Amino acid sequence: MKPPNFQYKRPFSIDEALAIIDNCKDLDVRIIAGGQSLIPMMNFRVAVPEVLVDLGAIQGLTTIQKDSDFLYIGAMATATSVMQSDLILRNAPLIPLAYEHVAHPTIRNRGTLGGNLCHCDPASEMPMVMSVLQAKLIVASTRGVRCISAKDFFKDLYTTALEPDEILTQIRVPFASHSTRFAFEEISLRKGDYAIVGIAGSIETKQGSCKNLRIGLCGVSNVVACFDQFSDLTQGCRVENIPTEKIIERVRSQINFESTASVSAAYRKYATEGLIRRVVDRLRG
Amino acid sequence: MIPNRKNSSWIGASLERREDRRLLKGRGRFADDVSLPRMGYVALLPSPYANARIKKIDLKAAQALSGVYLVVTGAQFVKTVGPMPTRSNAPVVQYCIAVDRVRHVGEPVAAVVAVNRYIAEDAVELIEVEYEEYDPVVDPMASIKATGNGVLHPDVGSNVVHKSEHSWGPLSQNLKKAAHIVTENFRWNRVAPQPIETCAAVADFNPAGEYFTIWSNMSQQSIIGGNLAISLGVQETQVNYHLCDVGGSFGGKAGLFHVPMIAAGLARLAKRPVKYVEDRMEHMANGNQNGSDRIYTASLSLDSDGRFTAVIFDVIDDFGAYFMINTGSHGNSLAQATGPYDIPALGYNLKCVLTNKVQQAPYRGFGGEVANFVLERLVDAAAKKMNWDPIDLRRRNFITKDNFPYRIPNGNIYDSGDYEKVLEKALMAADLPYWESKKKSAIQKGKRIGWGISTVNERSVLSMTEFWFLDKSPRFPQTSSPESVQIRIASNGRAVVTIYAPHWGNSPETMAVQLVAETLGMHPDHIEVNYGSTENGMISKGPVGSRYTVMLAGAIAGACKKLKDRIFTFAAHMLEVEKNELVIRDEVVSSAFSSGSSLTFAEISRFAHNFRLEFPAGEEYASGLIAQYTYDHPLTTSPNPDTNDLGIFYPIVGHACHIAIVEVDEITLQTKFLKYVAVHDAGTIVNPKAVAGQIRGGIAQGIGTALYERVYYDDQGQLLTVTLADYAIPTSLEIPDIVIDHVETPSPYTEYGIKGCGEGGRLAAMPAIAAAIDNAFKDKGLFIRELPVTPSFLYDNLHIDD
């Protein structure tokens, strides 16, 4: 479990990083952030990069700020710093709620939000949370800067919309209004394991009636899943009356539950239904 | 004789662990800490197939890589290193690097020695192998009937490598007369200890003296010298084996041969010192570290009063690709096959089969935990079927305290015990009425509360006969399992104790300190402990089968007796009194009768070391104060060749009662502990903190076995659990606080009445946890027959029973 030889670069600015990538067009170049997913893959020789570009020395990539519309989270902010940020707790409480279920403190001290999103593991919490929150991802290359919405960013198992020469630099999370409710539930075999099933929910309420119910799922299928087609069920509904069973049915009908060595499809389905019920009950208040 | 505890000042004290002084400061010395000049690093090419013939291996590209010292195939390696030691009978031949055929995924096919492990792994990738794939044999039932290339070892003829049927006591009569018979099927899945430290060895070969020096975490002194040397083709006196600190063994490192053998064999070929440290994948796929893998049909018969009259176990055990431990783990299951209960008849029908998986090795319990699980589950099944209270049913069948020593039907004996007292203490601590009263309100919150109990025996102080007594004609019917110690009083009056068993994460140094302090009347701070290598070593079986403290106590008592005599000889002359009136108190020797002059150990030892002419001529005043002692197993007898009496083989028998109170979430079906009570009787306790540590650790592993862990192979024999993310060992976040209490029934056969306690937690936890989950789903009639009870497993089983 040792990686083969690779070149290691540690640029001090984004521009320098992008230039390195540009100069290595014919080589397999990889960004390294916290290394908590990439290093194991390299040790297993599943990932065999020829050049590693470490973003750890670039100033400004770890900051967490806000203006009147968005939270701006630097891609290199560690899970721990995001979890412990007051700004985030106040304006996007779903993030720290979900982070409670991500790995262990030692891993969160090194692992970054950006790395977590670029890794795009469908069992991972943050890609799904960012989809529910309708975050935007800012990516840069020598060709310019793009802004990609979460729902377009997470493509498939371990696959994002990033081009090989692009770096994720920032995550923009729209403010939650005070009338938005969030809930998060997860089952993992042990505390900190990847989810067998994890469910996030958010709903906006206005004078008792509600809109924009969104339910995200991780762990159950091969893609980052976020469902938001519920308006016919929630239209004009008071939040405490939203039809739980119909919501569950709608989500369930769109998922193909599969068995793995230690988790049967039947259990996954049962647990998913149960957790959606819990999440919706939380949202109802 | 059992001394009155009131006069013992060090036995029974929770002294801080000696071992912790260096471990907590990062100053332990593990095999991987050993580094020698010119040392090369090993990497192995693992087989990707479960069952295949090796057609061709091309090493050229690997050999050409810069930084590579040596590349060899199994066929080349075997020219200088013979097959691995095995207890199997007839021998199932195993090479540490495969020759011609691979029999499980991860089995090494070729080895590289290089300047570092990185380049060694690069070279491994360049080795080209052509295989002819055979259909893998994964299912043990299918393996029994396999033919052709499905037979793993054609020279053995069949995948069934042991088959025997045994009955002891009036079995058929009692079954015929029985008022009730409960019969259940159980599946005991593979788990593995997975210590933090994988297996590791550094080896050096000196061609001048044809002499191997090995540092490794493999542990059994008396086995290593002989067996390793035979495979390496030298005399055992040409191997010096150094003990290292060990980052956990839990039994697995007891039978670990391939790692030091690979290192030693390669060191000789590469003409340089060599280090081989398994990575986690190698440890999981080729560590030879998996526990029992059994299919049971078991029956318990009862008379109309609810008294157990017979128990029968029909067992098929999937040993994997090789059979190194022979039927040892079944000997172990037989040591306390009738549990703490008075059951006059016992049946045991055994089939050992081979499949394309990594082979078994001992794991904390060594089969005893499996038998305990099955018996306790049968008792619960009987209680359920007859609608009896499971606690009353146990109580009714306990061997009572005035019936010891108690002989079980197969010939083993239990030395002592007070099962009723242990049960009472556990019930007091658990307060079951309180938890019963909480059940209703929990249901309203979507939680189910359940409690379960196990009352099991804790056989300890392993002897050797269990490894072969089921064989028709044993190949090597070994009966010795001694332990040795050397104690020296230095010229300053301080003691230096040399032990010959490794530190596995247990507390051998602490035990040695306390036992010598007690026996010689010394202060613990005046006692140092070190370890002997085999070169200067005395015979030692080491810490397996919950034996080390008991055996060490015997050795220390013997050595201290000799030492005391020496001290008194010198002191009597110096004090001008008779030897037999001398007593020792706090390192001071004085006459019991005349008050007045006395001498300290330091004073006596100074004279004994330096002033020979102050003493009369004669052997008894020879300079120095040193004593050695080898203690044999306190009570083993020979088995009968026809197995109708297995003899006494595991007679020092502790007892435990565990009560688990769990809460299961109706939606997630996750199990959480509300309370966990463990009351143990390990005889006289040397160090309560150390015993509590053993119990807690054993329970943590028991919880792993019960709720989380399983080694998964798919139907192609591919190992699915190759990291600690897939193989789910519980962490401190999953393990509850455990309430521990003790009863002390001293053993009449051991020094100070000590019994072993190293495996007890894992001998008792699993049935209590299974029973607790059953109890939480009593209304659904749940009965757990297989572990681990993961949420998914629980869901699937609740549905089947619906």
Ligand SMILES: Cc1cc2nc3c(=O)[nH]c(=O)nc-3n(C[C@H](O)[C@H](O)[C@H](O)COP(=O)(O)OP(=O)(O)OC[C@H]3O[C@@H](n4cnc5c(N)ncnc54)[C@H](O)[C@@H]3O)c2cc1C
């Ligand atoms: C024991 C353990 C348990 C874990 N449990 C969980 C869990 O429960 N839930 C969970 O979600 N995760 C879990 N993880 C994964 C953890 O969250 C990782 O830290 C995370 O997935 C990756 O973050 P990183 O900063 O370490 O990224 P890295 O490992 O450095 O990189 C991951 C990938 O993203 C790419 N990348 C990183 N940064 C950028 C960037 N700015 N631009 C473009 N590409 C980039 C890399 O090239 C690489 O392909 C666990 C990890 C471990 C070791």
